[in-house]
Amino acid sequence: MDEKLNPKDKVLLMRDEGEGNKLKVVKGIDKKGKIDAIDPLKAKQTDFIKIDKHADPLENFFKNFFNQAKNPSHTGFYAVTVDMLDKVLSLSDKELEKFRVDPREYLNKEQEQSTMETKQESAKEVVTEKKDEKMETTSEQKTEFxxxxxxxxxxxxxxxYGIKPENLEGELKAMSYGYKSPHLVDINPKIEGVDYPMKARLSLEEQPDGSLKFTPHPYQNQVDxxxxxxxxxxxxxxKENLLATGNSGRVVELEPRPGEKVPSLISIDKLTNRLEAVPLDKLTVSQNLKGAELSPEQQQALKEGKKILVEGMTSKKTxxxxxxxxxxxxxxxxxxxGGCDFSYDGLDRNKYQQNNKQEQSQNQEQNQVRIPKKLLGVDLNEKQQNSLREGKSVYVQGMLKDAKGEPFNAYVKVNNEKGKLDFFKWNPDRAKKQGADVKVAEGNKTQVAVNSQGKTNEATKYSKEPLKKGQQNPTENQAKGQRQQQGVKKPVKKSTGHKM
Structure with a gap:
């Protein structure tokens, strides 16, 4: 707008959640719903949107605002007079609340009705989709990601963001599954040409063209x-619950957009000291938690943000x-x-200790070692597991890895004295009798001899590459390398005698 504003004319401000709820002057909004805003102290009068119910720019702004995507970057709009701009930054939150505006007031009833109908249609579609999804989901009700x-x-x-790719090597795996980076990352974004070095957690957001962009979650000294x-x-x-446990302890109705009530659970991110929220309609609770079945009442209590006692869970490693x-x-x-907190205040941590000790002593009395269901990448069937429990050896094929990084076969047997599993190139059960021949598994003789024992024969003596499972002779490429090595003779170094 080109007209000069009167000091008593009202202009539109908003809080920018992406920059610590900083107040900014609203300039406009693009077709994708991204709000263009600027620091009040740097703004020119031509940047302002004048607060006038009959002004087209303001009406168009709020019309686009209602059509923008969920999770907008603002936390509220405020209308202040031009002569208040230099003072508004020093106002407390309670004082600022007096200037909050509802965008719907600037749309006529026909537009508002149209907007509400659009929302209702969208809501119906979402509900229908969710019903269909629930019919197809597993008992854990997890959406495929x-x-x-x-x-x-x-x-x-x-x-x-001034990041080197190698600095994210330990973060990208978690981020690729939709989580935030496990640690704080040093970033240095430029805002209006000024560097703002900071620490933040990062997450990934997929763009319409298929590319990914970073979303920063900046660190702050303390939660506000x-x-x-x-x-x-x-x-x-x-507030009391958040300070005591880090969690809201109950459902809170948030209002990310004026008039839109979103029941949610809130927690403090302990790495960034920022508040995070999960809407209830996006929260699923599994029927099974670490091997313990949750009753419908327990599942509902968790969804309501309550703390519950769960008994008889099993530690992940066991x-x-x-x-x-x-x-x-x-x-x-x-x-x-996006998961559960576990606390043990007032609980008997030794409740199961006696049972665990009894089971362990029973295993020791029975000379039993824990038998895994999977051994070096190979699933053990029930017969193999039972044979190991009975002290017999079993032959396992395709385990990873031998001394040269190739899959290998071996006989496996429980070592009760050392409490572990031993691996043999031969069948130890057949070699018990004194004088019995100790033989490597027939299909692996050459592989074991070359890869693990360093031996060679006429066919393999020039090969530097490891042989694969069951391989007796070098491949064509290995043989070619052998011929090249055979054709190259090292020069004989002549003795020049000792220098005096």
């Missing part, structure tokens, strides 16, 4: 519970073994982790 191909992150994204979060001021009981370790814990959903 296609892992991101991190090679689709353009170089420009790394440059945009006195500022509006997604359109609301947090109730006192929720699931599927002969000696599972049981434990109890208080469990509560954590919106920042």
């Amino acid at each position: 296609k892992q991101f191909d991190t090679n689709r992150i353009p170089e420009s994204e790394y440059q945009k 519970l006195e500022k509006p979060f997604q359109g609301i001021m947090l109730p006192n009981d929720v 699931i599927g073994t002969d000696n599972p370790r049981k434990f109890d814990a208080y469990v509560q959903f954590n919106a920042a982790k």
